[in-house]
Amino acid sequence: MSIALTERAPRSLLKMFSLIVGCSVVAGSAALDLHCNSDLQQGTCAGVGQDETSMDLSAAAEDTSLLQSWQTKKPLTLEAAAQQDEGPVRGGHGAEGDRKLDHDMSSFQTSAEAWFHGGGRVLPSSPAALSVLETFRVHGNSSTVTWSVFAAAAILVGAAVFWASSGSATALEGEDITADRWWLIVMSGVVQMVAGSVYAMGAWQDALRDALGTTMDGISLIGAATFAGSLLAMLGGYAFDKLGPKAAVTLGGTLCTLGYLLIGIAVVSADLLTQPVKMSLAATGAMLAGYSSVSLLDNVVCMACSLSFPDNRAAVVGYLKAVLATAAGLWALLWVHVFKAPHGPGLPAYIGFVASVALGATIFSLGGLRILPAGPSRQAFKEADNSRLGTLIFFLVTLSFYDVGVSFFYSRGILMPTSALGYVGIGLGLLPLTLLQARSEEQKPAEQLEPKTLLAPGPQSEGVTFATAILGLDFWLIWLMQFAVFGAGVATNQNLALILESAGSPSASGLGVALFALTSSLSRIAVGILSDKYSHVISRFNWLTLVSACAVAAQFLVSIMSFGAIMLGTLLMGLSFGAFFTVIVPVVNEMYGKKQFGIIMGAQLASQAAAAFLICLKMLPTIYKNATPPGQTSCHGESCYRMSFLLLTGINGVGLVAALWLQQRNKDSMPMDRLA
Incomplete structure (x- = not known):
C-alpha cells in the first residue's frame, strides 16, 4: 500500500534530512581521518584544512600520552581519557562522574563540529573527544x-x-490545491x-x-x-x-x-x-x-x-x-x-x-x-503569480551574479578562499523557500479555467506513442539539433581553460566559465518568458532556429582563437545553450502530447551521450594531441583547437538546417495530428 508523502508532516522529512546529514558528517570525518593517518606520525596533519603552516598536534593536545596514542594509532578508551582528566568514570563514582563525562562528550561534539565545519583548524583538546574520534579509525580501511x-x-x-x-503521480481530480502549484x-x-x-x-x-x-x-x-x-x-x-x-x-x-x-x-x-x-x-x-x-x-x-x-x-x-x-x-x-x-x-x-x-x-x-x-491549479498565471515568479527570478539572478562575482574576483586574486563566501551562497540558494506561504486563490468558474495555448494538445487528445514518434522525421530533426547544440556547449565550457591557455590567456579561464554560466542562466529565464508571452508572434520553432544560428556564430568565433573572439563566442554559446534547453521541453510536449511524454523526451536526451562521446571524448582530444609538439604535454597556439571548432561550426550548421526544416514542417500542424 503506497503512502502519499504530500500528507506527511514536514517535520518527519526534516528528521530524515537531519539523519542523512549526520551520516555525511561521520563519512566526512572518517575520510579526513584516513587522509591524516600518514601525517600524524610526524605530528602534523598536512593538506586537509590547516593554515599554510602545518598544525602541530602537540599544541592542541597538552597531554603527552594522548599525542603518543594518536601517533601510534592506538585507541584511547573513554575510561582512560576520563581518568587522565582527573574525573571519575560513569558507573563507578556516582553523579559527579556522570557530569564530568557528559561535559567531555559535550566538548567532543562542539570540537568535532568546529573541526568539520571549520576546515580542520580546530582540533579537539578534550581527552574524551580525542578518544571518541579514535573510534572512527580501525587500522587503514575504516573509511x-x-x-x-x-x-x-x-x-x-x-x-x-x-x-x-x-x-502518487497526480493529485485527485477536483481537489482544491491551487496553492500547491x-x-x-x-x-x-x-x-x-x-x-x-x-x-x-x-x-x-x-x-x-x-x-x-x-x-x-x-x-x-x-x-x-x-x-x-x-x-x-x-x-x-x-x-x-x-x-x-x-x-x-x-x-x-x-x-x-x-x-x-x-x-x-x-x-x-x-x-x-x-x-x-x-x-x-x-x-x-x-x-x-x-x-x-x-x-x-x-x-x-x-x-x-x-x-x-x-x-x-x-x-x-x-x-x-x-x-x-x-x-x-x-x-x-x-x-x-x-x-x-x-x-x-x-x-x-x-x-x-x-x-x-x-x-x-x-x-x-x-x-x-x-x-x-x-x-x-492549471489556470494561467495571474498578477499575483507573475509577482511570485518574478520574486523567484530575482532571488536566482542575485545568486547567479554572486557566483559570477566571487569567481571573477577570486580568479583575479582579489578574493582569497573564505568559507563565509560559501555560506552566503547557501543562504541565497535557500531564499525561494520563503515563497511557500502561498494560499489558494479565489477560483474562477470552471468554464473559464481551461488553458488556451496555441500549441497545446486539445482536451481530449492524449498524444502519440514513442513507437509512432520515432518513425517520424520531426523526431530526428530535433535529435540532430540537440546533438549539435549540446556538443558545442559542453565542448566550449569544459575546455575553456585549455582553449584560453592555447590562445595565450590562461588567467581568463575563470572569467570565461563565469560568463558562460551567467548568459546561460539569463537566457533560460528570458526565452522561457518571451516564448510564452509572444507565442502568437514568434513560435517556439522560430526560437529553435534563432538558437541554432547563434550556436553557429559562437563556434566560428571561438575558432578564430583570439581572446576577444573566444569571449564573444563563449557569450553567444551560453545564450544558445541555455535557450535551447528551455524551449525543447515544451516543444516535445506540444508536438507529441502527454501519452508517452517521458519516454519520448528521454529518447531525445540520448543525443547528449552521443555528443559527449564523439565530440568531447574523441574529436577534441584527438585534434589537441595531434597539434601538441612531440615530447610535450600541452599545446600552445591557434592550431590546438581551431580545427575542432571549425568542425563544430559545420555540425551546428547542419543543426541550423534541421531547425529551419522543422519550422517549415510544423507551420500549420503538429506531428501529433499528422501521426495519429
Missing part, C-alpha cells in the same frame, strides 16, 4: 567501511521512500539544485585526478561516463510515465547519492585498491550521478511542470533550467571556498556532503512534487 555502510543505508532509505511514493515550482527548484551538482565536477577534476593517481585521460574518461548514461534516458522517462514524479525523483536522488559515494569510496580507498578498480568505481559513480541528475531529476521535474502549467510552461521550465545552471556555480563555489584543501577539509568531505544533500534534499522535496490536475 572504506564507513562509506560502504553509508552507501548501503542510502539505498535502504531510498528504496523505502520509493515504495512509499510510487503511485507554488510548492511544485519551489520544490522542483530544490531538485534542480541537487541536479546541478554534477555540472560542477569540472571544478574538482584536478583533486580527483591526484586522489586517484590517474592522468587527464583518465579524468576525461570519467567525465564522458557522466553523460554516457543518457543513452538509457528512456528508462527515466518510463519511470515518469508509469510511476509519476515522486517515485522518479526518489529513484534519482538515491542513484545520485550512490554515485557520489562510489566516487568517495574510490578516493578514500586509494591505497587499498588497484588502479583499474579505482577507475571503475569512479567512472560507475560518475555515470550514476550524471544519469540520475539528467534523466531522473532535471528531466522529470521539467516534464511535470510542463504538463502542469500549459499556459506558462516555457516560463516555468526556463526558471527551472536557470536554477540548474546557477546551482552548478554554487556547488563549484562551495568546493573552492569551503572544502578545497589546504584551507578546507578536502575532497572526501565534499563528496560526502554532496551525497548527503542529494538524498536529503530530494526526499524533502517530495511533499510538493506532483502533476497538477485539470482545474484551478
Whole structure:
C-alpha cells in the first residue's frame, strides 16, 4: 500500500534530512581521518584544512600520552581519557562522574563540529573527544567501511521512500490545491539544485585526478561516463510515465547519492585498491550521478511542470533550467571556498556532503512534487503569480551574479578562499523557500479555467506513442539539433581553460566559465518568458532556429582563437545553450502530447551521450594531441583547437538546417495530428 508523502508532516522529512546529514558528517570525518593517518606520525596533519603552516598536534593536545596514542594509532578508551582528566568514570563514582563525562562528550561534539565545519583548524583538546574520534579509525580501511555502510543505508532509505511514493503521480481530480502549484515550482527548484551538482565536477577534476593517481585521460574518461548514461534516458522517462514524479525523483536522488559515494569510496580507498578498480568505481559513480541528475531529476521535474502549467510552461521550465545552471556555480563555489584543501577539509568531505544533500534534499522535496490536475491549479498565471515568479527570478539572478562575482574576483586574486563566501551562497540558494506561504486563490468558474495555448494538445487528445514518434522525421530533426547544440556547449565550457591557455590567456579561464554560466542562466529565464508571452508572434520553432544560428556564430568565433573572439563566442554559446534547453521541453510536449511524454523526451536526451562521446571524448582530444609538439604535454597556439571548432561550426550548421526544416514542417500542424 503506497503512502502519499504530500500528507506527511514536514517535520518527519526534516528528521530524515537531519539523519542523512549526520551520516555525511561521520563519512566526512572518517575520510579526513584516513587522509591524516600518514601525517600524524610526524605530528602534523598536512593538506586537509590547516593554515599554510602545518598544525602541530602537540599544541592542541597538552597531554603527552594522548599525542603518543594518536601517533601510534592506538585507541584511547573513554575510561582512560576520563581518568587522565582527573574525573571519575560513569558507573563507578556516582553523579559527579556522570557530569564530568557528559561535559567531555559535550566538548567532543562542539570540537568535532568546529573541526568539520571549520576546515580542520580546530582540533579537539578534550581527552574524551580525542578518544571518541579514535573510534572512527580501525587500522587503514575504516573509511572504506564507513562509506560502504553509508552507501548501503542510502539505498535502504531510498528504496523505502520509493515504495512509499510510487503511485502518487497526480493529485485527485477536483481537489482544491491551487496553492500547491507554488510548492511544485519551489520544490522542483530544490531538485534542480541537487541536479546541478554534477555540472560542477569540472571544478574538482584536478583533486580527483591526484586522489586517484590517474592522468587527464583518465579524468576525461570519467567525465564522458557522466553523460554516457543518457543513452538509457528512456528508462527515466518510463519511470515518469508509469510511476509519476515522486517515485522518479526518489529513484534519482538515491542513484545520485550512490554515485557520489562510489566516487568517495574510490578516493578514500586509494591505497587499498588497484588502479583499474579505482577507475571503475569512479567512472560507475560518475555515470550514476550524471544519469540520475539528467534523466531522473532535471528531466522529470521539467516534464511535470510542463504538463502542469500549459499556459506558462516555457516560463516555468526556463526558471527551472536557470536554477540548474546557477546551482552548478554554487556547488563549484562551495568546493573552492569551503572544502578545497589546504584551507578546507578536502575532497572526501565534499563528496560526502554532496551525497548527503542529494538524498536529503530530494526526499524533502517530495511533499510538493506532483502533476497538477485539470482545474484551478492549471489556470494561467495571474498578477499575483507573475509577482511570485518574478520574486523567484530575482532571488536566482542575485545568486547567479554572486557566483559570477566571487569567481571573477577570486580568479583575479582579489578574493582569497573564505568559507563565509560559501555560506552566503547557501543562504541565497535557500531564499525561494520563503515563497511557500502561498494560499489558494479565489477560483474562477470552471468554464473559464481551461488553458488556451496555441500549441497545446486539445482536451481530449492524449498524444502519440514513442513507437509512432520515432518513425517520424520531426523526431530526428530535433535529435540532430540537440546533438549539435549540446556538443558545442559542453565542448566550449569544459575546455575553456585549455582553449584560453592555447590562445595565450590562461588567467581568463575563470572569467570565461563565469560568463558562460551567467548568459546561460539569463537566457533560460528570458526565452522561457518571451516564448510564452509572444507565442502568437514568434513560435517556439522560430526560437529553435534563432538558437541554432547563434550556436553557429559562437563556434566560428571561438575558432578564430583570439581572446576577444573566444569571449564573444563563449557569450553567444551560453545564450544558445541555455535557450535551447528551455524551449525543447515544451516543444516535445506540444508536438507529441502527454501519452508517452517521458519516454519520448528521454529518447531525445540520448543525443547528449552521443555528443559527449564523439565530440568531447574523441574529436577534441584527438585534434589537441595531434597539434601538441612531440615530447610535450600541452599545446600552445591557434592550431590546438581551431580545427575542432571549425568542425563544430559545420555540425551546428547542419543543426541550423534541421531547425529551419522543422519550422517549415510544423507551420500549420503538429506531428501529433499528422501521426495519429
